[in-house]
Amino acid sequence: MAAATATATATEAAGHHQEQQQRFRVVDTALVAPAAAPALPPRSIPLTFFDVKWLHLPPVERVLLYRLSPDADVPAILSGLRTSLSQALRAFYPMAGHVRMPATNNRRHELCYRPGDAVPFTTAEYNVDIDHLIADDSVPVQVAQLAPLAPHLPKGRAVLAVQATLLLGRRGLAVGVTVHHTTCDGAGSTHFLHTWAAAAAARADEHGHLVIPPPPVIDRELIPDPRGLYDVYLRSMPPMVSQDDFEFVLGKPQDPGEDKALATFTLSQQLLQSIKSAVAHEAARRGMVTPPRCSSILATYGFIWSCYCRARGAAAAAAERSYFLFSVDQRSRLKPAAVPEKYLGNCCCPAIARARADEVSAGGIAGLFAACAAVAAALEEEVREGAQERWDTCVARVKEAAAKGMLSVAGSPRFRVYDLDFGFGRPEKVDMVSVAKTGAISVADARVGGGGVEVGISLPVASGDMDRFRQSVADGMEWLRLL
Numbered sequence: 079m080a081a082a083t084a085t086a087t088a089t090e091a092a093g094h095h096q097e098q099q100q101r102f103r104v105v106d107t108a109l110v111a112p113a114a115a116p117a118l119p120p121r122s123i124p125l126t127f128f129d130v131k132w133l134h135l136p137p138v139e140r141v142l143l144y145r146l147s148p149d150a151d152v153p154a155i156l157s158g159l160r161t162s163l164s165q166a167l168r169a170f171y172p173m174a175g176h177v178r179m180p181a182t183n184n185r186r187h188e189l190c191y192r193p194g195d196a197v198p199f200t201t202a203e204y205n206v207d208i209d210h211l212i213a214d215d216s217v218p219v220q221v222a223q224l225a226p227l228a229p230h231l232p233k234g235r236a237v238l239a240v241q242a243t244l245l246l247g248r249r250g251l252a253v254g255v256t257v258h259h260t261t262c263d264g265a266g267s268t269h270f271l272h273t274w275a276a277a278a279a280a281r282a283d284e285h286g287h288l289v290i291p292p293p294p295v296i297d298r299e300l301i302p303d304p305r306g307l308y309d310v311y312l313r314s315m316p317p318m319v320s321q322d323d324f325e326f327v328l329g330k331p332q333d334p335g336e337d338k339a340l341a342t343f344t345l346s347q348q349l350l351q352s353i354k355s356a357v358a359h360e361a362a363r364r365g366m367v368t369p370p371r372c373s374s375i376l377a378t379y380g381f382i383w384s385c386y387c388r389a390r391g392a393a394a395a396a397a398e399r400s401y402f403l404f405s406v407d408q409r410s411r412l413k414p415a416a417v418p419e420k421y422l423g424n425c426c427c428p429a430i431a432r433a434r435a436d437e438v439s440a441g442g443i444a445g446l447f448a449a450c451a452a453v454a455a456a457l458e459e460e461v462r463e464g465a466q467e468r469w470d471t472c473v474a475r476v477k478e479a480a481a482k483g484m485l486s487v488a489g490s491p492r493f494r495v496y497d498l499d500f501g502f503g504r505p506e507k508v509d510m511v512s513v514a515k516t517g518a519i520s521v522a523d524a525r526v527g528g529g530g531v532e533v534g535i536s537l538p539v540a541s542g543d544m545d546r547f548r549q550s551v552a553d554g555m556e557w558l559r560l561l
Contacts, residue, residue: 109196127307132259139228162278208250218339294422370454380450387439
């Protein structure tokens with residue numbers, strides 16, 4: 079009976095996939111180059127040890143969903159997106175290039191831009207209602223329905239692709255952006271998105287000047303590598319990334335029979351304050367002189383990690399330890415000198431929280447405190463004096479945690495993705511579709527505002543994983559409400 083049910087589920091999912099293919103249509107693909115006047119010269123930017131770690135990992139795929147007014151001038155909107163993209167690429171010209179292995183003795187990968195390089199801009203139509211894609215909080219949306227909205231990177235190790243998809247009845251527009259992580263981290267890629275959106279909206283301040291974010295700082299020499307970490311990290315990767323003709327890993331393609339869904343959960347500022355208070359009270363009860371650090375983002379990590387482990391039930395309890403990975407921006411901490419805030423490149427290191435699986439998955443304050451305390455300890459370990467001395471084991475520590483089962487984070491509320499207004503309003507929803515391939519959770523500012531945090535997660539539906547996680551989150555929120 080179970081086999082028959084699984085077969086029926088797979089058949090149904092495959093049917094939905096075929097139907098979606100029929101409802102999705104590419105209209106055209108144009109190449110958008112950086113604005114030409116004056117012409118940009120050829121430039122090659124060497125990758126740093128922060129960058130090279132991402133060579134063999136899949137790209138980041140974001141989809142921003144906008145509602146269009148009935149009288150929206152769609153051709154003008156699409157034309158404006160292409161023109162403003164060209165303007166933004168002039169400042170962010172490395173994103174129009176590609177990664178290559180130069181024919182020199184040092185054999186270091188570099189991000190290469192040559193005149194004529196351009197970014198593919200695909201225009202498509204998708205016969206799906208925007209109201210279905212921007213489902214209410216915690217309501218899952220099939221990943222197979224979102225996947226067509228994220229463009230693929232073209233071959234040749236290009237690092238950026240863009241897609242604008244008109245939704246059913248032209249009532250909505252999906253702007254899909256795929257960026258390879260070797261180019262920059264989330265701070266850099268969203269800096270680019272804010273610059274593009276500002277160029278498209280063309281808003282002026284009270285003095286009549288266009289409101290545009292400051293330009294990026296493009297100088298990889300700002301990242302010193304006296305200990306040879308680039309080579310240490312490169313040796314830990316598959317040999318293929320050292321070849322001249324390697325291609326990026328684009329991630330596991332969506333299986334037509336797979337039933338993964340993506341759901342978003344909003345943690346309000348009030349809920350986050352309840353988590354902080356609960357952790358502080360429990361620390362006092364345990365006689366701790368100094369409670370664990372518990373900012374809003376750390377409270378989010380602890381709560382979601384605990385809910386995730388509790389939802390896994392017996393599987394989590396059977397594991398000896400549980401791991402949670404999140405990135406720490408090192409721009410202001412780098413030695414011997416800090417890196418500018420608008421540095422374009424990667425400048426993050428992983429913090430890995432570790433805890434006994436049975437403790438993190440416990441209900442009530444026990445599981446929440448164990449998770450929050452472990453997350454706080456991981457952050458302290460990464461920002462303390464001398465932490466950079468451990469960076470040579472960074473890749474090995476991540477591999478060890480991944481092999482034992484790890485939940486990781488992509489994104490940050492600091493990136494303000496819900497402020498990305500291209501001139502036709504703020505997004506109704508922002509999804510990081512790539513978490514369905516990587517198994518990470520996405521984190522962003524809450525679309526409703528108010529200082530909350532939005533968390534996205536992709537889990538199978540037929541197995542009950544998504545329902546169990548939704549119930550775990552609901553139970554955790556209710557318990558905190560009753561405190």
